[in-house]
Amino acid sequence: MTSLAEPLQPPSRVLLGPGPSNVHPRVLRAMSTPLVGHLDPAFLRIMDATRRLLQFVFQTRNELTIPISATGSAGMEACLVNLLEPGDEAVVCVNGVFGTRMADIVERCGATLVRAEAPWGRVIDPADVAAALRQCRRPKLVAIVHAETSTGVWQPLEELAPLVHAAGALLVVDAVTSLGGCPVHVDEWGIDACYSGTQKCLSCPPGLAPITFSPRAAEVLRTRRSKVVSWYLDLTMIQKYWGAERVYHHTAPISMNYALYEALRLIEEEGLELRWARHEQNHRALKAGLAAIGLGIAAQEQHQLWMLNSVTIPAGVEDARVRTALLEEFGIEIGGGLGPLKGQTWRIGLMGESSQAANVLLVLSALERVLPRSGYAVEAGAAVAAAQRVYAG
Ligand SMILES: *Cc1c(COP(=O)(O)O)cnc(C)c1O
Numbered sequence: 001m002t003s004l005a006e007p008l009q010p011p012s013r014v015l016l017g018p019g020p021s022n023v024h025p026r027v028l029r030a031m032s033t034p035l036v037g038h039l040d041p042a043f044l045r046i047m048d049a050t051r052r053l054l055q056f057v058f059q060t061r062n063e064l065t066i067p068i069s070a071t072g073s074a075g076m077e078a079c080l081v082n083l084l085e086p087g088d089e090a091v092v093c094v095n096g097v098f099g100t101r102m103a104d105i106v107e108r109c110g111a112t113l114v115r116a117e118a119p120w121g122r123v124i125d126p127a128d129v130a131a132a133l134r135q136c137r138r139p140k141l142v143a144i145v146h147a148e149t150s151t152g153v154w155q156p157l158e159e160l161a162p163l164v165h166a167a168g169a170l171l172v173v174d175a176v177t178s179l180g181g182c183p184v185h186v187d188e189w190g191i192d193a194c195y196s197g198t199q200k201c202l203s204c205p206p207g208l209a210p211i212t213f214s215p216r217a218a219e220v221l222r223t224r225r226s227k228v229v230s231w232y233l234d235l236t237m238i239q240k241y242w243g244a245e246r247v248y249h250h251t252a253p254i255s256m257n258y259a260l261y262e263a264l265r266l267i268e269e270e271g272l273e274l275r276w277a278r279h280e281q282n283h284r285a286l287k288a289g290l291a292a293i294g295l296g297i298a299a300q301e302q303h304q305l306w307m308l309n310s311v312t313i314p315a316g317v318e319d320a321r322v323r324t325a326l327l328e329e330f331g332i333e334i335g336g337g338l339g340p341l342k343g344q345t346w347r348i349g350l351m352g353e354s355s356q357a358a359n360v361l362l363v364l365s366a367l368e369r370v371l372p373r374s375g376y377a378v379e380a381g382a383a384v385a386a387a388q389r390v391y392a393g
């Protein structure tokens with residue numbers, strides 16, 4: 001008898017792409033612990049603790065703070081479908097793939113879309129957000145990406161809430177890549193709705209999307225005139241399962257919630273500030289190493305993410321050939337460019353568990369080995385030595 005499939009034997013990879021990131025063994029073990037029912041008192045305790053831990057990583061006191069049962073994009077969709085009604089006006093900031101995706105969802109909600117744009121690789125100027133708001137009669141929300149994973153741009157958010165709130169709108173922030181890797185202060189920054197994903201700096205497999213709604217956003221949800229267009233993502237129902245009522249909506253993905261619980265516990269144990277500092281240091285070491293062999297970061301100066309390094313591919317070097325060699329010979333995954341940056345950039349992620357000195361030194365030495373085959377001369381050891389100097393302080 002022949003089998004339809006070979007045994008499951010995925011290779012071990014060093015995941016230095018745009019996500020997923022590597023996962024701590026404790027998180028993998030959590031996923032293989034026994035299932036309980038989604039209304040078992042033991043699971044209800046896990047849910048309550050998960051909400052407390054999410055409030056901690058989001059730096060918020062928001063009651064409505066829960067994981068949505070799907071990947072980061074579902075967090076995006078949940079925020080937009082729950083806050084928007086047909087005919088509403090929404091400003092979306094677009095300077096990469098994920099702003100473009102939000103704009104698409106806004107239109108699918110039947111809302112009127114107003115774009116505030118910047119070229120890919122550059123931050124959105126608050127003056128352009130203000131100008132977009134002036135084009136609206138009654139803007140419902142402004143949506144913006146904190147860490148644009150497609151370009152490596154780090155969007156400053158601190159100035160935005162006063163501007164957005166003065167126009168009577170809500171501030172919606174995509175923190176899929178930033179949460180757990182750099183400061184995200186939901187309450188202090190006046191963010192009304194924020195979503196993330198488990199597979200980036202939270203270092204958990206893809207599968208859940210933590211979200212949080214401020215009291216203002218929760219009020220907008222409560223006073224909707226129409227039903228939420230998505231049944232599955234309707235927070236008016238989902239919050240009754242995560243809140244005191246415990247009303248069945250859909251079966252919570254139990255094992256994924258175990259994984260998130262353990263990943264969040266690891267973050268609490270490490271401490272948020274120390275975790276951010278780790279991401280910063282590994283970014284600085286990688287950047288110094290790349291610079292030593294003539295490779296630059298493509299994102300705007302002063303606005304380069306710690307957890308996602310968008311590297312300009314030197315002229316004459318073949319994108320795919322380098323990435324294939326890294327994967328096949330070194331077990332390292334890095335990402336290619338998206339959209340207009342395809343073939344122009346590599347995306348080296350240093351997210352969560354993947355943000356380690358060992359990985360920085362590994363990917364730099366692998367690049368030193370691989371690049372010369374594309375005719376790009378590299379002094380062996382130069383990149384690694386430059387990174388070592390950063391670690392030596
Ligand atoms: C990865 C990502 C998403 C989408 O998350 P998925 O888990 O792929 O659905 C959304 N926004 C940003 C900024 C991301 O990096």
